[in-house]
Amino acid sequence: METKKKVVIPRPKPLTSENDPLHIIKTRMVTHNRPATIAGPMVRYSKLPFRQICRDYNADIVYSPMILAREFVRNEHARQADFSRNSSDTPLIVQVGVNNVTDLLKFCEMVAPYCDGIGINCGCPIKEQIREGIGCALIYNPDLLSSMVRTVKEKYKDTLRLETKIRIHDDLDTTVELCRRVCDAGADWITIHGRTRRTRSSQPVNLDAIKYIISKIKDKNIPVVANGDCFQLSDVTRIADYTGANAVMAVRGLLENPALFSGYGRCPWGCIERFWYRTIEYTCLPFQLTQHHLFCMLENMQLSKSLLKELMSTKSLPEMLDWFEDNFELKRYGEKGFGERVEIPYIKIE
Amino acid sequence: MESLKIDDSNTDNEVFTKQNGKKDQAVTKPIAIDSTTGEVVVRKSTGKAKIRKGQSEEEYQNQLDHYFNVEKGPTITEDNWMDSIDPLDMLNDNIENDLSIKNVRHKLTSFCERYYYYKRYQECYNLAIKLREKYQAINKKNKMDREIEGLDYLIDKCILKGDIS
Numbered sequence: 001m002e003t004k005k006k007v008v009i010p011r012p013k014p015l016t017s018e019n020d021p022l023h024i025i026k027t028r029m030v031t032h033n034r035p036a037t038i039a040g041p042m043v044r045y046s047k048l049p050f051r052q053i054c055r056d057y058n059a060d061i062v063y064s065p066m067i068l069a070r071e072f073v074r075n076e077h078a079r080q081a082d083f084s085r086n087s088s089d090t091p092l093i094v095q096v097g098v099n100n101v102t103d104l105l106k107f108c109e110m111v112a113p114y115c116d117g118i119g120i121n122c123g124c125p126i127k128e129q130i131r132e133g134i135g136c137a138l139i140y141n142p143d144l145l146s147s148m149v150r151t152v153k154e155k156y157k158d159t160l161r162l163e164t165k166i167r168i169h170d171d172l173d174t175t176v177e178l179c180r181r182v183c184d185a186g187a188d189w190i191t192i193h194g195r196t197r198r199t200r201s202s203q204p205v206n207l208d209a210i211k212y213i214i215s216k217i218k219d220k221n222i223p224v225v226a227n228g229d230c231f232q233l234s235d236v237t238r239i240a241d242y243t244g245a246n247a248v249m250a251v252r253g254l255l256e257n258p259a260l261f262s263g264y265g266r267c268p269w270g271c272i273e274r275f276w277y278r279t280i281e282y283t284c285l286p287f288q289l290t291q292h293h294l295f296c297m298l299e300n301m302q303l304s305k306s307l308l309k310e311l312m313s314t315k316s317l318p319e320m321l322d323w324f325e326d327n328f329e330l331k332r333y334g335e336k337g338f339g340e341r342v343e344i345p346y347i348k349i350e
Numbered sequence: 351m352e353s354l355k356i357d358d359s360n361t362d363n364e365v366f367t368k369q370n371g372k373k374d375q376a377v378t379k380p381i382a383i384d385s386t387t388g389e390v391v392v393r394k395s396t397g398k399a400k401i402r403k404g405q406s407e408e409e410y411q412n413q414l415d416h417y418f419n420v421e422k423g424p425t426i427t428e429d430n431w432m433d434s435i436d437p438l439d440m441l442n443d444n445i446e447n448d449l450s451i452k453n454v455r456h457k458l459t460s461f462c463e464r465y466y467y468y469k470r471y472q473e474c475y476n477l478a479i480k481l482r483e484k485y486q487a488i489n490k491k492n493k494m495d496r497e498i499e500g501l502d503y504l505i506d507k508c509i510l511k512g513d514i515s
Contacts, residue, residue: 007414010423048427070388074405076416080453084425099380102388106410110417114424132392132402133380141379280467282427283460316500317463318507332468 012112012160019091021061021117022161022188025223025247028060035240036060036247037261038225039254040191041095041121041165048084049278049285050293051092054254056274056339058261060247061091066121068134069098069107083111084284091116093163097124099133099144101151108152108160117161117188120148125167125197136197139166142178146185153186165191165227168209175209176216183220190217191225191249201252205229210243225249231256233263255293256300267297269328270339276324277333279317287317294320301344437461437477441484449484455497462504471512478504 017023028036039046039054041063051062064083071078085092094115098104108118122145124135131137138145145164152162164187169175179190192213194205205228214224226245230236231253239248253260257267258275272294279290291312299308307327314320324330329345331338380390380402387404394400405413417423437458440447447454458481465474482501485494508514 007411007418009414009418070402073410073413076421079417079421080425084427086426086428099392100382100388100390102385110414131395133390144379276467280464281429283457284427316503318466318500318504321467322507
């Protein structure tokens with residue numbers, strides 16, 4: 001019987017000062033006089049076109065949506081649906097949903113050549129994932145989490161960056177203990193979302209909790225990223241100053257205004273044009289997702305409810321494009337002024 | 351045989367269950383059954399244990415082979431990648447471009463949409479006409495009606511907007 005040749009697995013992507021997320025997080029304050037800015041992971045939404053417009057507007061590091069390791073390592077269709085990239089999609093952290101060491105190691109092997117770091121999702125509060133021991137369940141399973149971190153870091157050392165994004169516990173000292181264990185296991189940095197598993201996003205983030213945890217793990221000398229309620233550029237400095245975090249992650253704020261890290265108080269029109277261009281070029285977004293992205297941005301720009309309703313009634317990408325043409329002056333890539341305007345260029349007078 | 355049980359020893363777990371007073375709020379700690387394959391036991395919504403099957407080394411090697419040697423890693427879509435491909439060539443019958451696969455059809459329709467975005471109405475029209483013909487030929491149980499309607503929309507609009515020959 002013929003023995004199958006063992007597959008040659010590419011090495012992790014080389015890390016330089018340009019793409020090493022740890023280096024960026026540690027040095028942005030010195031090089032740019034501000035904390036590092038990070039576009040966090042959103043289920044479904046953090047796909048390539050959206051990642052690229054976040055980069056257009058000053059996001060230093062961008063996350064993929066959570067990818068389930070179990071599916072990724074077993075199913076080619078899941079891989080094709082979950083992960084597409086290009087040469088300018090960097091620095092990129094691929095976030096993974098995982099509940100065992102074996103799947104995580106396999107996932108790292110398959111993804112490390114194509115990204116700049118891997119983040120373990122320990123914050124997703126969706127009950128279907130928690131039942132599987134994925135996402136937020138991991139903050140209640142420190143043995144497994146630290147074992148996953150340790151195994152990956154022992155194998156890859158500094159050739160692969162590994163992050164954990166956690167939520168806080170009701171008892172903050174439990175979170176401190178978890179973070180200390182994750183640090184000891186070798187995580188490169190920790191992202192802390194200042195909400196518990198049950199805190200609704202309508203409730204304000206607990207920055208005091210993040211500050212407390214950072215103060216208690218200072219001796220570990222590991223960078224911390226603060227996550228929660230970053231909606232304006234001014235929030236970046238405020239959150240970092242208050243908590244002592246090295247970097248700030250925005251998530252929901254970017255969905256409404258991907259230009260927030262550039263200092264735009266509201267989503268600029270140029271962002272809409274850029275998003276259209278990226279969506280058309282990369283072809284990886286289903287129509288409904290594209291429509292929802294545009295809805296979030298236009299709502300942030302305070303487009304009237306009647307027009308938003310019209311937008312949502314369009315049934316296909318070409319029909320939605322025609323709706324834009326009918327109502328606004330939409331520039332294409334290559335046209336003068338493409339992606340630069342701030343205000344909505346209405347055609348019809350409302 | 352001893353039945354499988356989920357580890358509920360975590361104190362936080364108890365706190366959650368009590369504080370919420372709701373079902374499905376307990377935290378699952380998966381139990382690793384076979385660390386070489388990744389087989390674990392998790393909890394279903396009913397509370398019963400469920401085995402998530404592992405992946406043998408042979409299966410994994412097959413996936414690795416396919417991923418690195420056939421798929422060539424994740425899909426890469428650079429700006430303008432479509433300029434280097436003629437979608438009409440993709441319509442030739444072969445396994446790679448099997449039109450019964452939704453992803454293949456999505457890719458081809460994306461070419462039409464890109465032409466439309468750039469106001470290249472003649473090219474959009476030509477491709478949409480060809481795609482509609484091919485899609486209609488394999489439209490079983492009207493499952494592709496929506497995709498065909500989308501092409502009809504493009505064809506009508508191209509006629510309206512462009513100087514179609």
